[in-house]
Amino acid sequence: MNVGIIGLGLIGGSLALDLRARGHYVWGISRNPDTCETAIAIEAVDAASHDAMAIATLRPADIVVLCTPLDAILPVLAAIAPHLQQHSPAAIVTDVGSVKAAIVAGGQALWPRFAGSHPMAGTEQSGIHAAISDLFRDRLCAVVPHADAAVTAAVKTLWESVGATVCECDAEAHDRAVATISHLPVVVSASLILTGDRIPDPQIRQLAQGLASSGFRDTSRVGGGNPELGRLMAEGNRTHLLAAIDAYRLTLDELRDAIYAGRWTELQTLLQLARDARAAFVE
Amino acid sequence: MNVGIIGLGLIGGSLALDLRARGHYVWGISRNPDTCETAIAIEAVDAASHDAMAIATLRPADIVVLCTPLDAILPVLAAIAPHLQQHSPAAIVTDVGSVKAAIVAGGQALWPRFAGSHPMAGTEQSGIHAAISDLFRDRLCAVVPHADAAVTAAVKTLWESVGATVCECDAEAHDRAVATISHLPVVVSASLILTGDRIPDPQIRQLAQGLASSGFRDTSRVGGGNPELGRLMAEGNRTHLLAAIDAYRLTLDELRDAIYAGRWTELQTLLQLARDARAAFVE
Numbered sequence: 176m177n178v179g180i181i182g183l184g185l186i187g188g189s190l191a192l193d194l195r196a197r198g199h200y201v202w203g204i205s206r207n208p209d210t211c212e213t214a215i216a217i218e219a220v221d222a223a224s225h226d227a228m229a230i231a232t233l234r235p236a237d238i239v240v241l242c243t244p245l246d247a248i249l250p251v252l253a254a255i256a257p258h259l260q261q262h263s264p265a266a267i268v269t270d271v272g273s274v275k276a277a278i279v280a281g282g283q284a285l286w287p288r289f290a291g292s293h294p295m296a297g298t299e300q301s302g303i304h305a306a307i308s309d310l311f312r313d314r315l316c317a318v319v320p321h322a323d324a325a326v327t328a329a330v331k332t333l334w335e336s337v338g339a340t341v342c343e344c345d346a347e348a349h350d351r352a353v354a355t356i357s358h359l360p361v362v363v364s365a366s367l368i369l370t371g372d373r374i375p376d377p378q379i380r381q382l383a384q385g386l387a388s389s390g391f392r393d394t395s396r397v398g399g400g401n402p403e404l405g406r407l408m409a410e411g412n413r414t415h416l417l418a419a420i421d422a423y424r425l426t427l428d429e430l431r432d433a434i435y436a437g438r439w440t441e442l443q444t445l446l447q448l449a450r451d452a453r454a455a456f457v458e
Numbered sequence: 459m460n461v462g463i464i465g466l467g468l469i470g471g472s473l474a475l476d477l478r479a480r481g482h483y484v485w486g487i488s489r490n491p492d493t494c495e496t497a498i499a500i501e502a503v504d505a506a507s508h509d510a511m512a513i514a515t516l517r518p519a520d521i522v523v524l525c526t527p528l529d530a531i532l533p534v535l536a537a538i539a540p541h542l543q544q545h546s547p548a549a550i551v552t553d554v555g556s557v558k559a560a561i562v563a564g565g566q567a568l569w570p571r572f573a574g575s576h577p578m579a580g581t582e583q584s585g586i587h588a589a590i591s592d593l594f595r596d597r598l599c600a601v602v603p604h605a606d607a608a609v610t611a612a613v614k615t616l617w618e619s620v621g622a623t624v625c626e627c628d629a630e631a632h633d634r635a636v637a638t639i640s641h642l643p644v645v646v647s648a649s650l651i652l653t654g655d656r657i658p659d660p661q662i663r664q665l666a667q668g669l670a671s672s673g674f675r676d677t678s679r680v681g682g683g684n685p686e687l688g689r690l691m692a693e694g695n696r697t698h699l700l701a702a703i704d705a706y707r708l709t710l711d712e713l714r715d716a717i718y719a720g721r722w723t724e725l726q727t728l729l730q731l732a733r734d735a736r737a738a739f740v741e
Binding site: 295296297314315317342344348349351352353355356357359360361362363364365366367368369370371372373374376378379382383384385386387388389390391392393394395396397398399400401402403405406409410413416417419420421422423424426427428430431434435437439442443444445446447448449450452453455456457 | 578579580597598600625627631632634635636638639640642643644645646647648649650651652653654655656657661662665666667668670671674675676677678679680681683684685688689692693696699700702703704706707710713714717718720722725726727728729730731732733735736738739740
């Protein structure tokens, strides 16, 4: 199979590594010439170019995966669609964006054989130098089914071939679900860090920094992630994220009120509910 | 040195293991006879009893460490003080509670040579079966200095002997700092889990459970911890925790308002501040 990867960062580079290791011919496009050189050097791709027009000179792709930042997915697809139309007219196109409704609608308007994907994988690193093999192994990948079952099947097969478990879901349902389990944690966690950083008394703040342990480390991890990614996720999933934040504030206030009023049995019951409920999300 | 450990759970059991491995004579008290048997069987203690009166029959202790749940520290000290007074009148007493002001004041009223400690260590497990060697190695331990420098020194030496780095701090400052970096994360994290669990549409909730990945796992970890511990921390540090929650809500609302108003540059700046600020807490 010939695969085109547009955007050779952590996700695109890691996917390229896995696909090429499985014997596929992989070409890549990155706007950064250094990234293209690195991708070739680490043997993630067979060929790479910083010029989207080079698609005309590469092997016709069976499948093209858009791995750019969220806000670039549709503009990049718009830019490459004419070249693809000319040289890979039968190509199936997918993406890896963390928001699906707007991407799928916009993507299918630009390329009818477009089906959205969202692999639930990543590290705290970014860029081609962070690319690793088996990033998707045993991870879930959401795929929004296409009206043409053959398109859906091709995209599913792609992700399953690199070890992911595919979960088919409606784009709107996906966006509502990830608002709570993926985008809300960023806001919750960043707010925690900022609360610590804004402790008014510098001596208490310094002591807090010194005493912070694994609990703070884990709870603050996603809030300390890539700020641009965080902004793009919020921008792309604004309505559902706001609904999730508002639901969160009601729950936070419920715990706060129990503490304020000294209703300790109620607090412990809520913490027990949280403990019991967590298993369904993390197991 | 002869050391008495009152409460043979994860913390008490692990401390006993380390101290005994370093050649000290360690006796333990647990209200549960099975725990005493296990503590002897795993060679965490030289002797153990479920009866606090047995202190009279054990070797006089140089130091006694109260490792019970937070709400039992002062009642247990009150109960054993007469026995200690009779058989180990020179003993120094410390504790491992996560709140210090009330414990230190109450502890010193019951036993003048009492100095509070708070080792920043733990696992998700509890009980004597969870006890492990080197639990405190390279971890911070807060020690509230005693008016008698010799008492402070003895407590510091105890923790340093098991590999901890001691941080001397005022009890009130300790409680304010841990409210933000240790107790607030529990509330923040439990609220996140409950928000996920309360997604009204069962299909979206199920999808969220399926798609939840490492970000949700890490952010929800401390919220899924022991509900009784969480309740005791909140009860013991209520005032400072409420102040931390209120500061947190203001920050959360600031991020929420930026998202609501579409002020994306402001949001990204806040996320960048969070990323930059995190290093001082976790490194």
